[in-house]
Amino acid sequence: MLAQQRQAAILDRITATGGVRVADLVAEFDVSDMTIRRDLEVLADRGVIHKVHGGATAVLPGAADEPGYAAKTELQTQEKIAITLRAAEFVRPGTAIALSAGTTTARLAHRLTDVPGLTVVTNSIPVADVFYRAGRSDQTVVLTGGVRTPSDALVGPVAVAAIRSLHVDVLFLGVHGMTEGAGFTTPNLMEAETDRALVGAAERLIVLADHTKWGTVGLSSIAELTDADVLVTDDALEGEARAALAESVGELVIAQMRVT
The missing domain is CATH 1.10.10.10 (Winged helix-like DNA-binding domain superfamily/Winged helix DNA-binding domain)
Structure with a gap:
């Protein structure tokens, strides 16, 4: 090893x-x-x-604690692999998608570099870099401007203004936490506002959240659980949480982690 x-x-x-x-x-x-x-x-x-x-x-962590991108990359790697494998099934060639900032969405980006004709809107520097390095001439990447956060997100008025002028078929949203009361949350106030703009620009919302996000509450809410058309999580999510989410989101997708 x-x-x-x-x-x-x-x-x-x-x-x-x-x-x-x-x-x-x-x-x-x-x-x-x-x-x-x-x-x-x-x-x-x-x-x-x-x-x-x-x-x-x-x-x-506290409600306002925001781990850096490098730190979060090391967490729940097997869960992220399973989740992004399932999430990639929702992407069709020739569509316009948005990827929010986060390590799970960045991992998803790697799975989408071979999808032809994609237009990708993102406020994530790492996500944009994945597609840039892939170098496909038939893919278009729109990187919003804004102020950089510890999680390598671009946020603030510039990002929000850019996003509000756009329309995408589906948004893949990474979150810091999710609960029945607070919904989907983030510890960064400006990132929450930017994420809400992404939600508003999308016809369909797909949330990517591993089982450790359940019961965690960030400082600011992004969306209600009921706003998610699809939630993709992993099979370590416990029964009570599964039941609560199944009642709230449009479709609950449980990704099976590989046994090593």
């Missing part, structure tokens, strides 16, 4: 359980104590965990 893969697995474990011990990780991954400590140091430097004596704990 490569160091990056091991670190991603360690981060997933910490996120799921709230904390880990170095000794347990040494036994699980069959590596030295020093190797695990280096892995934890790397994750701590990225700001995604707290190092403590003998182990590490999860970073507990």
Whole structure:
């Protein structure tokens, strides 16, 4: 296992359980104590965990906390793979789509570079870069202007004005959290306004949210659960959450994670 893969697995474990011990990780991954400590140091430097004596704990987010793009890229990688595989099935050649900012939508972008005739509207620098590097002459990418956030989103009045002049067939929206009361949320007030403009520009709203987003509430609401025509999540979502979402969204799609 490569160091990056091991670190991603360690981060997933910490996120799921709230904390880990170095000794347990040494036994699980069959590596030295020093190797695990280096892995934890790397994750701590990225700001995604707290190092403590003998182990590490999860970073507990508040409603206004906004992890950076690099930190979020390391989270729930298997869930994002499964979700974007299913989400890509909703994209048809020759259509106009929008992708909001986020690491899940950026992963989806990689799956769409071979779809002919797409017009892509996005406020995400990483998403735009994926299509730029693919270099297809039959794809058009519209990158909104705006002020850059920690999650590499372009937001603010310039972005909102650009988006409100456009119309797309479908929006793929990444979110920070989702609950029955608050709906789909983000910790960034300006990003919420920009996301609301994207929702307003789209004929159809498809939300991409892994199971850890359930029960998390960001500072500002983007849309109600009932506004989502489709919600794509992963099969680690628990039964009660599935039932609540199935009653609220137009269609609940459960992506099956691959067993490795």
